[in-house]
Amino acid sequence: MNKRYIGIDLGGTSMKLGIVDADGQLLYQMEKPTQPEEGADQGLRRIAAYSRELAEVTRTPWEQVGGLGIGLPGFLDIPNGVVVKLTNVPWSNVPVKERLESALKIPVAIDNDANVAALGEAWSGAGAGLDDLICVTLGTGVGGGVITHGRLVHGVSGLAGEIGHIRVEENGALCGCGQRGCVETISSATGIVRLAREAEAAGRETSLAPLIHDSRLTAKDVFAAAERGDAVALEVVRKAADALARVLAILSVVNNPARFIIGGGVSKAGETLFNPLRAAYAEHALAHSAKGVEIVAAQLGNDAGIIGAAGLTADREK
Amino acid sequence: MNKRYIGIDLGGTSMKLGIVDADGQLLYQMEKPTQPEEGADQGLRRIAAYSRELAEVTRTPWEQVGGLGIGLPGFLDIPNGVVVKLTNVPWSNVPVKERLESALKIPVAIDNDANVAALGEAWSGAGAGLDDLICVTLGTGVGGGVITHGRLVHGVSGLAGEIGHIRVEENGALCGCGQRGCVETISSATGIVRLAREAEAAGRETSLAPLIHDSRLTAKDVFAAAERGDAVALEVVRKAADALARVLAILSVVNNPARFIIGGGVSKAGETLFNPLRAAYAEHALAHSAKGVEIVAAQLGNDAGIIGAAGLTADREK
Numbered sequence: 001m002n003k004r005y006i007g008i009d010l011g012g013t014s015m016k017l018g019i020v021d022a023d024g025q026l027l028y029q030m031e032k033p034t035q036p037e038e039g040a041d042q043g044l045r046r047i048a049a050y051s052r053e054l055a056e057v058t059r060t061p062w063e064q065v066g067g068l069g070i071g072l073p074g075f076l077d078i079p080n081g082v083v084v085k086l087t088n089v090p091w092s093n094v095p096v097k098e099r100l101e102s103a104l105k106i107p108v109a110i111d112n113d114a115n116v117a118a119l120g121e122a123w124s125g126a127g128a129g130l131d132d133l134i135c136v137t138l139g140t141g142v143g144g145g146v147i148t149h150g151r152l153v154h155g156v157s158g159l160a161g162e163i164g165h166i167r168v169e170e171n172g173a174l175c176g177c178g179q180r181g182c183v184e185t186i187s188s189a190t191g192i193v194r195l196a197r198e199a200e201a202a203g204r205e206t207s208l209a210p211l212i213h214d215s216r217l218t219a220k221d222v223f224a225a226a227e228r229g230d231a232v233a234l235e236v237v238r239k240a241a242d243a244l245a246r247v248l249a250i251l252s253v254v255n256n257p258a259r260f261i262i263g264g265g266v267s268k269a270g271e272t273l274f275n276p277l278r279a280a281y282a283e284h285a286l287a288h289s290a291k292g293v294e295i296v297a298a299q300l301g302n303d304a305g306i307i308g309a310a311g312l313t314a315d316r317e318k
Numbered sequence: 319m320n321k322r323y324i325g326i327d328l329g330g331t332s333m334k335l336g337i338v339d340a341d342g343q344l345l346y347q348m349e350k351p352t353q354p355e356e357g358a359d360q361g362l363r364r365i366a367a368y369s370r371e372l373a374e375v376t377r378t379p380w381e382q383v384g385g386l387g388i389g390l391p392g393f394l395d396i397p398n399g400v401v402v403k404l405t406n407v408p409w410s411n412v413p414v415k416e417r418l419e420s421a422l423k424i425p426v427a428i429d430n431d432a433n434v435a436a437l438g439e440a441w442s443g444a445g446a447g448l449d450d451l452i453c454v455t456l457g458t459g460v461g462g463g464v465i466t467h468g469r470l471v472h473g474v475s476g477l478a479g480e481i482g483h484i485r486v487e488e489n490g491a492l493c494g495c496g497q498r499g500c501v502e503t504i505s506s507a508t509g510i511v512r513l514a515r516e517a518e519a520a521g522r523e524t525s526l527a528p529l530i531h532d533s534r535l536t537a538k539d540v541f542a543a544a545e546r547g548d549a550v551a552l553e554v555v556r557k558a559a560d561a562l563a564r565v566l567a568i569l570s571v572v573n574n575p576a577r578f579i580i581g582g583g584v585s586k587a588g589e590t591l592f593n594p595l596r597a598a599y600a601e602h603a604l605a606h607s608a609k610g611v612e613i614v615a616a617q618l619g620n621d622a623g624i625i626g627a628a629g630l631t632a633d634r635e636k
Contacts, residue, residue: 132472132478146572148466148471148573149466149469153450153466153574155450155570155574155575156574156576156611157574157609157610157611159570159571159574159604160450160571160573160574161571162574162604163571165571165604166568166571167568177604177605178605246485249485250572251572252477253477253478253481254464254569255473256472256475256476256480257473258473286480291475293475
């Protein structure tokens, strides 16, 4: 009987839980409040109960459940399955793998949320069937997940895929990491809004001015203005695409992945982002490395976290 | 019985052949002329004969030979084991794997010389026992080999590890690849000589002037002058180290390898290179990613090519 796998995407407000078949297809999912204040013991008890509920609802005998994976935001000891410290959830030094394996008698694995989303896309999303790919998430920041030989790359301290901190501007804006000119300061939603604000503050005329003055400009507004032909917005989009393309050009001579998968809120801009991004990549990439490389949108949306988390234990059985 | 493996490092002038045990230790090696003009058919016949000779000399029954690997400089179709075109040897479209497997009845694999050297260091050199590492070869150019999950990364068109073409200077010197400011234009032997020449041409006083005027300055001379305290040479070395450190900082947020292994002629400068390199890495690397990462010299020297080539088929059996 083909195994099924449970995947959990744990955020500060809610957790999404799902059960996935051996091909990475989501069979059923549910959403529950995270209730960070109740502490890790109670949180893990609820996760165990929800997991059994997922199996029951989908009429999956427990012996058919091949494992459970959780994607979490924060500092993790991935090999040992220990949460060191989470972002927005006050869990610290929690042996999640040990506790849940003891409660559920199935293999349990944890990983960070960006890696898990990448694994989801690699398993049954935009990267299905490929051994080498890199996912880039363009949201408040710029995150990433690196897959080689069909498996996630973690690296010696779990920092593989932190590609938002590749520097592309010598004296650029200050990044949260302490460096200047990281791609995250330019190509993230935050970076795009910053560039538009700076252009307007420098006296450039733009239809975005009212939103800027009301402090409610979003990256989505910038893309909408670019589609209307606003010159400042077009320039900002071109700059964000150019910075990201420089990073993809670098990644092409490191791991030379077959496909770059772009996800996150900013990627919803579609061709308004992808057209200048592909053009800038063709310009910056080493001639040979531009061949055979595709830049595509993520396919799984919010489900990538659940599917990839489920894949953590499915992957292990390869 | 533990298998043994044959490894061949094929260059334009000579080929080095060796037989290696299951731990990647070189048992015996020999060197033969490549004789590029004789053509691929005769070259492959000699390789087959030398391989049998290696087994005989080391009293290795043919059944104990687990495979044969060859490292070659040029364009290769690695998965199919076909030489597309070599540098300095006029072989083109030669199905090396098919021909040698048919002649020798053992598994045969080919790979490019930089990858093979990296695999050698990973197997029984400076990276032994590590799953994630990156080798950097500082010679006429800057090459590299990327290892994740204990295996070489090739990428979609075999360009993984071409890290010499990561750009570190916006308007830098023109690189052979057509881009400007690639690390290869700064941190290679050629780059180091160029920087010293340019400083002298700009009127800076340096003990290297006589060698520059005679057109026989080498990177080795620049390091020797730096050790004597020559200000221009110290500045050139610092600049070469800084450019390379920026690249290692980038690689640390892509694959986050446990160790960077620096080989090639320029690496023989030892601490004169490694001290400023480690200092610049600490400055450029994302704070967390500097931890637990080592920058070390390659250990196998010229044997890395034979050992890594032998590892191509040993690796396959993992």
